[in-house]
Amino acid sequence: MSRSLPNGFTAYLKRDLLLAYRRRGEAASPLIFFLLVSTLIPLGVSPDPARLAELAPGIIWVMALLATLLSTEGLFAADHQDGSLEQMLITPQLLVMPVLGKVTAHWLVTGLPLTLVSPVIGLVLSLPAVGIAPLVASLAVGTGCLSLVGAVGAALTVSLRRGGLLLSLLVIPLYMPVIIFGSAVVQAGIDGFNWLTPMAALGAMLGLAVVLCPLAIAGALRLVSSN
């Protein structure tokens, strides 16, 4: 196996996708969580279509955020417990490539299904039809950001026993700009403004995250292994 850069990425991408496939039920739970909690707002707040239509962009985005947050805990936990995290740290590739492979696999298993299911949720929450395209676009890019930033938190808390709550505390402040712009895209689409403008900001966040987050994740994983 050559030591080229892409190999580290594809090796871990394939590995994580295979592992997720073997535990399909577990991998599907963020999606099911997303579907379930989206029904809580009509039940708890108001089933009136007009009010739901007002709240829909925000509700869908918040629920997508929570579902991603839930699944981020397990990103490095299983590997840390059985020792494969150490193996990842001593591979000859740059650590950022396996890390990027793992986070991409996480997005493919969590963020992408959320994005694809979101039009259905939009329909159920009376989202205006003109908002569906911006919703899908913003979620596709935004969940990528969420996976990357969430992975930073997961890497920092991987060795802690009750890391889940601390992970949320660390990561939610960093999620806030993503959700602000994400739901702004959908709102702009509904109100008739050019939704590509906030979309550009979201894309910029993804670009920054793809470059910087793997470095932070790699640094955090190395410090975990040496303690």
Added chain:
Amino acid sequence: MSSKTDWTWFHRLGSPRWFYETTGRWLPWLGLLTLLLLGTGLVWGLGFAPQDAKQGNSFRIIYIHVPASFLALAGYYLMAIAGAVGLIWRMKLSFMVMKAAAPIGAVLTFLALFTGAVWGKPTWGTYWVWDARVTSMLILLFLYLGVLALQYAFHSQEAGNKASAILALVGTVNIPIIYKSVDWWYTLHQPATIKFTSAPSMHPDMFQPLLVMILGFYCFYAVALFLHTRAEILRRERKSSWVRELAIKEAGL
């Protein structure tokens, strides 16, 4: 004759003992300066500065609100830079300074938000509004709390230090957003009054006590940071001989 720069002065700065002894000499003067500046600024600003044309006397909370906000932002940069220095040069003193900066910054951010809310009620009609600057200051508060929580979550001091440093650096991206948010978005919060490139848009009679308060707050921050860091140094270096000698001396044995 060596052609390389002599960096020993930099590495001497990383000695906890040097820091402890030097700040011990500075603190009385710094404390006096702080009291002087804060006292003058408060009396001048709250008592003698002229009333505002539109806001009357309620604008006077600016003399606490603005310095606290400045220091909350500057303190975060200090914490992040201390973390970065600790990670790059493996200086444990730098990590101690970072740990000390977190609670001070969190309290100052809370103070800024609280005084802002108190100011907002008579002027904007509401305690809270979800505009860009207020929201991003709230995010800053959560970031500070996160750095604090992460410090204490690890059993190993080393791991806690490094994890907090990484988190502090990741959160640094928020600071330019806070600073520029009032320029980028139309917000309820007013745009910057104090600019580096042009005269402030405030009357000098109101601006001068504000400068005094800002300087006073900077001195106060330094005093608080030194006190916290000194306590942290004593705690972490308690097994070393100079701390033991110091403790024996202080106890008068």
